[in-house]
Amino acid sequence: MIVMKFGGTSVEDAKSMQRVIQIIRKEQSRQPIVVLSAIAGATNTLLNAARTAQEGRLDEAILALNNLLDRHVTLMENLIDNRTSVQQIIAVSRRRLEELRNLCNGIAILGELTNRSLDAIASVGELLSSQILSEALRSQNLPVKWVDARTFMITDNEFVTAAPQFEIIDVKAREILAPIVSSKTIVVTQGFIGSNANGITTTLGRGGGDYSASIIGAAMGAEEIQIWTDVDGVLTADPRITPSAQKLRTISFREAAELAYFGAKVLHPSTIFPAVKKDIPVIVLNSKRPDNTGTRIVSRPPKTNIPVKSIACKRGITVVNVQSLRMLMAYGFLESIFSVFNKYETSVDLVSTSEVAVSLTIDNTATLDKIIAELSTFAEVSILEKQGILCIVGDQMRSSAGVADQIFHALKDINLVMISQGASEINMSIVIEESKIDEAVKRLHEHFFEPISATDMFEPVGGK
Numbered sequence: 500m501i502v503m504k505f506g507g508t509s510v511e512d513a514k515s516m517q518r519v520i521q522i523i524r525k526e527q528s529r530q531p532i533v534v535l536s537a538i539a540g541a542t543n544t545l546l547n548a549a550r551t552a553q554e555g556r557l558d559e560a561i562l563a564l565n566n567l568l569d570r571h572v573t574l575m576e577n578l579i580d581n582r583t584s585v586q587q588i589i590a591v592s593r594r595r596l597e598e599l600r601n602l603c604n605g606i607a608i609l610g611e612l613t614n615r616s617l618d619a620i621a622s623v624g625e626l627l628s629s630q631i632l633s634e635a636l637r638s639q640n641l642p643v644k645w646v647d648a649r650t651f652m653i654t655d656n657e658f659v660t661a662a663p664q665f666e667i668i669d670v671k672a673r674e675i676l677a678p679i680v681s682s683k684t685i686v687v688t689q690g691f692i693g694s695n696a697n698g699i700t701t702t703l704g705r706g707g708g709d710y711s712a713s714i715i716g717a718a719m720g721a722e723e724i725q726i727w728t729d730v731d732g733v734l735t736a737d738p739r740i741t742p743s744a745q746k747l748r749t750i751s752f753r754e755a756a757e758l759a760y761f762g763a764k765v766l767h768p769s770t771i772f773p774a775v776k777k778d779i780p781v782i783v784l785n786s787k788r789p790d791n792t793g794t795r796i797v798s799r800p801p802k803t804n805i806p807v808k809s810i811a812c813k814r815g816i817t818v819v820n821v822q823s824l825r826m827l828m829a830y831g832f833l834e835s836i837f838s839v840f841n842k843y844e845t846s847v848d849l850v851s852t853s854e855v856a857v858s859l860t861i862d863n864t865a866t867l868d869k870i871i872a873e874l875s876t877f878a879e880v881s882i883l884e885k886q887g888i889l890c891i892v893g894d895q896m897r898s899s900a901g902v903a904d905q906i907f908h909a910l911k912d913i914n915l916v917m918i919s920q921g922a923s924e925i926n927m928s929i930v931i932e933e934s935k936i937d938e939a940v941k942r943l944h945e946h947f948f949e950p951i952s953a954t955d956m957f958e959p960v961g962g963k
């Protein structure tokens with residue numbers, strides 16, 4: 500069996516959903532489990548409606564929800580021919596939206612919006628889209644069963660960024676999904692959403708649909724995990740920055756994990772982890788051009804001597820400089836610093852140290868004031884905001900001389916705030932001012948990948 504995950508851009512309207520149905524039909528014999536995202540923009544609309552309600556603008560929130568329902572109704576009417584099916588699914592959608600309106604009403608009255616409510620509201624996007632797809636497949640005579648992901652995607656209680664409980668999921672997913680799959684019925688379920696042990700809805704964090712697909716694939720021992728999106732595969736850089744980005748034919752799990760972690764939005768940062776554990780290939784494919792072979796992410800890609808494969812970048816980074824109050828770093832200094840970040844559950848991306856100082860980067864500044872106050876009891880602290888990270892990735896970087904020189908040359912007049920050769924030796928990460936990120940990515944891309952030519956490793960976007 501295979502897992503096929505379709506992102507929001509693959510199900511934005513009836514035309515794109517119809518394409519998705521064709522793709523699923525083609526793979527029917529491989530016993531697909533389909534994991535679906537909300538239609539494009541729906542999650543943002545839902546979360547904004549919740550915030551608008553909290554700010555007391557209930558009418559505005561309700562209007563946004565009604566418009567979202569209209570979008571779904573138009574989608575159903577254009578997609579499903581059978582009038583009875585359409586009426587049924589419209590009724591289901593109306594009920595879900597009614598629940599949402601009540602929730603927003605409560606939020607507006609209390610003026611309080613908890614993460615638990617945010618998850619309850621966000622989950623509706625995936626529930627609606629998956630019910631529509633399921634009904635559309637049925638109306639086209641495909642054997643299908645809609646499964647509520649909250650019955651098996653069990654997580655902890657960290658609403659908004661819930662952690663999946665792998666052992667329980669393994670058991671529940673097999674128990675619930677295996678009989679459906681073996682009866683040659685297509686499973687349609689939701690990405691992104693889960694529930695805690697008490698059955699309360701949680702979510703895996705924004706963009707978490709990819710992660711869901713990988714978790715389900717690993718639990719079910721899938722042959723492959725397909726991530727269908729709106730680009731040809733994993734590209735040499737974000738195509739929104741460098742439209743000339745090329746497609747990578749194959750990359751390693753390690754390369755993909757670094758790229759995803761450092762900002763390549765095409766994959767949620769946690770996607771690779773479950774796939775690696777079971778050594779299941781992850782294939783990134785374009786639902787708008789389904790004949791393209793996509794990018795294969797595997798444990799051992801074919802050997803190459805190309806040092807740099809791709810460039811990722813992340814914005815909204817804060818650098819925290821921590822200087823020891825003594826002349827030298829005392830024993831235990833690093834531990835004291837990290838224990839503060841630990842205490843406030845703030846993860847650190849890059850670290851570089853000198854004799855007396857440590858620089859760290861974080862992207863979550865929710866508790867930064869408390870972190871600074873606590874660090875200041877034993878060190879001098881300064882902050883640099885509006886920074887960005889460039890991440891240059893390639894398995895062969897560790898055995899190639901001169902790559903750093905080329906990187907620095909390409910960035911020669913840009914001030915490099917921090918430099919870190921990743922511990923895995925397959926990436927180099929550089930902190931620069933956020934406003935210079937686009938320019939830096941363009942220059943690095945031009946140096947390492949242009950002019951474009953098809954090779955064993957790369958392929959111009961738009962090819963087969």
Ligand code: ADP
Nearest residue numbers: 506507508728730732733734736737763764765
């Ligand atoms: P989906 O809705 O399918 O989950 P996303 O918007 O989350 O789609 O991810 C796909 C987008 O990721 C692409 O449209 C592209 O703009 C962006 N992206 C950023 N970096 C890369 C990269 N290195 N390769 C491919 N796409 C990238």
Ligand code: ASP
Nearest residue numbers: 536542691705706707708
């Ligand atoms: N719909 C969710 C989001 O927009 C999850 C996903 O698309 O992967 O974040």
Ligand code: MG
Nearest residue numbers: 506706764765
């Ligand atoms: Mg995504």
